[in-house]
Amino acid sequence: MAETKQEASSQPLHVLVFPWLAFGHMIPFLELSKRLARRGHAVTFVSTPRNAARLAAVPPELSARVRVVTLDLPEVEGLPDGAESTADVPPEKVELLKKAFDGLAAPFAGLVEEACASGGGAAGFSTKPDWIIQDFAQNWVWPIAEEHEIPCAIFLILPVAIMAFIGTRHENEAHPRTTAEDYMVQPPWIPFPSTIAYRRHEAEAIAAAFRPNASGVSDIDRFWQMQRPCCRLIVHRSCPEVEPRLFPLLTELFAKPFVPAGLLLPDDAVDDDGPGSDQSFLAVLQWLDAQPRRSVIYVALGSEAPVTADHIRQLALGLELSGVRFLWALRRPVGHAGALLPDGFEARVAGRGVVRAGWVPQVRVLAHGAVGAFLTHCGWGSTVESLLRFGHPLVMLPFVADQGLITRAMAARGVGVEVPRNDDDGSFRGDDVAATVRRVMAEEEGEALARNAKELQKVLGDRVRQEQYVDELVEYLQRYK
Structure with missing residues (x-):
């Protein structure tokens, strides 16, 4: 007998979570994973061995629902030995880290294939992943997800303002930015006054993100891949109270939901081990x-x-x-x-x-x-x-x-x-x-x-409202899976 829509929406999810190799990304991804686990969902958290070892341990009460799976980062000429995060390399070598990261496409495809063939696969869960929640950098995940019919969500640990500034590929083609001055003004697709513009020295750096780097692809092209059909949600570590008007604007601009996850502050306000x-x-x-x-x-x-x-x-x-x-x-x-x-x-x-x-x-x-x-x-x-x-x-x-x-x-x-x-x-x-x-x-x-x-x-700082954002995100995941 087919399950009803209500029954499907109450089923626990199995979510594959895969952040970019920077601690400013991995830590919020882990916080989101813990919140999903507390709501009864299973999470497979994917990273590299050294990064997994350096992240804070998953609390014992969540260890049955959050499994950490590691993939070995391939060697890339010019990347220091043992470098697995942006904290391990000088700024000029981050693009080489992206090149190494792109080398995880094949092992990640193997992980997904195994998970789909045997339920939870290497992750140890009994169900095929319902979602892949990924970062901005994995433009190679989309064909893997499409092959296995797994919907994707982008989780951006950045404020929504950055996506408002970047805009869609279509808007950038309609309003090309060719000089530093073009990046120093509010984009024309933002229809209300805002502070969304860069100073000159910042503009030159952000303009470089629109050009291909050593990985062969630009950071902005990686962002724009989220416009593919299998990307069903764009989730931000933010909320409308801190960034008013931007969530509905971007939902309309990108023609898919931009969803606040809240600020994802750790539960304990004063104790951080290390x-x-x-x-x-x-x-x-x-x-x-x-x-x-x-x-x-x-x-x-x-x-x-x-x-x-x-x-x-x-x-x-x-x-x-x-x-x-x-x-x-x-x-x-x-x-x-x-x-x-x-x-x-x-x-x-x-x-x-x-x-x-x-x-x-x-x-x-x-x-x-x-x-x-x-x-x-x-x-x-x-x-x-x-x-x-x-x-x-x-x-x-x-x-x-x-x-x-x-x-x-x-x-x-x-x-x-x-x-x-x-x-x-x-x-x-x-x-x-x-x-x-x-x-x-x-x-x-x-x-x-x-x-x-x-x-x-x-x-x-309203903790109840912040947790409601996570509840609402889960509702989106249930509805759009």
């Missing part, structure tokens, strides 16, 4: 405990922003000149072996500034009462974590991709201030860092920024 949770971080926590409430600015530019040695020197100069207390999670640029900080810097800021070169438990730091603001590259994950969970105003220093768009949007909301940059080459001066830090931490303007940040936190 090497920074050991005794080596104890002295830093003790120093934080001794500082006045909301007097410290936390400084972290993410694990993958293309930060140079000169950026670090100017940032050090700015923190020194600001006179503000700070905790700096300093990441050495990949491949840089020389001195980074100016001579005598740590001695001159001793007592009011701490530089931590090792891993930092960021959530724990942001939750600390001594922290009053965040100097950030405005990656979406860090922005969500600091502003929307803890209500910290931002000092914003964007570098790539969506970070400039996020920075403009947060400035328009009155929750942060951008460090001035040279518009041609993106360089910045220590003096401007110092002045921006003081604006947020030590001047009257900072009080207004802090109030606005707390108000936005109240709106976006």
